Amino acid sequence: GAVVSQHPSWVICKSGTSVKIECRSLDFQATTMFWYRQFPKQSLMLMATSNEGSKATYEQGVEKDKFLINHASLTLSTLTVTSAHPEDSSFYICSARGSAGGYNEQFFGPGTRLTVL
Amino acid sequence: RKEVEQDPGPFNVPEGATVAFNCTYSNSASQSFFWYRQDCRKEPKLLMSVYSSGNEDGRFTAQLNRASQYISLLIRDSKLSDSATYLCVVNGPARQLTFGSGTQLTVLP
Numbered sequence: 625g626a627v628v629s630q631h632p633s634w635v636i637c638k639s640g641t642s643v644k645i646e647c648r649s650l651d652f653q654a655t656t657m658f659w660y661r662q663f664p665k666q667s668l669m670l671m672a673t674s675n676e677g678s679k680a681t682y683e684q685g686v687e688k689d690k691f692l693i694n695h696a697s698l699t700l701s702t703l704t705v706t707s708a709h710p711e712d713s714s715f716y717i718c719s720a721r722g723s724a725g726g727y728n729e730q731f732f733g734p735g736t737r738l739t740v741l
Numbered sequence: 742r743k744e745v746e747q748d749p750g751p752f753n754v755p756e757g758a759t760v761a762f763n764c765t766y767s768n769s770a771s772q773s774f775f776w777y778r779q780d781c782r783k784e785p786k787l788l789m790s791v792y793s794s795g796n797e798d799g800r801f802t803a804q805l806n807r808a809s810q811y812i813s814l815l816i817r818d819s820k821l822s823d824s825a826t827y828l829c830v831v832n833g834p835a836r837q838l839t840f841g842s843g844t845q846l847t848v849l850p
Binding site: 629658666667668669670673694717721728729730732733734735737 | 745772773782783784785786787828833836837838839840841842845
């Protein structure tokens with residue numbers, strides 16, 4: 625099946641720093657990528673949807689200036705958490721949809737665990 | 742009201758037991774339905790799609806009732822390896838996945 629990778633798998637940073645998370649589709653073209661956030665014992669919450677070459681569409685309540693998303697190619701999307709604070713500590717998961725699988729099928733990356741001290 | 746609601750559990754069952762999970766969704770325009778499995782600190786993985794006619798994959802049976810906006814998952818002959826969180830997932834008209842909060846299952850030896 626299609627593979628999506630994320631890097632880094634975990635990161636610990638100081639409050640106020642920015643963290644960039646990469647999401648790559650390894651063997652297919654991802655025309656759409658999704659970024660989710662999951663707090664402990666809660667469900668995945670969609671943060672934003674990005675189509676290659678377009679600006680991301682953010683869900684209500686998600687600050688676009690704090691969570692910068694770039695989807696510049698068909699295999700790479702990045703999420704940058706700017707000026708991270710402890711409340712941003714969470715499990716960030718990307719997924720990709722495109723030339724692999726069914727029409728609506730999304731393939732998930734392994735996630736990035738962010739801890740902000 | 743949440744878009745996708747599940748009983749959070751936890752469900753603790755002995756090996757070999759049959760266990761059923763239920764889920765309801767609020768958007769009648771939802772188009773496709775899935776059960777995902779998520780292990781601790783891992784990404785969710787597709788377990789199976791759910792169709793109105795019902796579908797079975799080995800020990801797993803999924804059912805969809807569009808009129809009631811209700812989805813179910815039945816696991817027969819539970820194995821220790823079935824221990825995980827099971828997520829009910831709905832795909833809406835905008836082709837975005839909406840996840841339930843998950844039902845935690847622990848299969849005990």
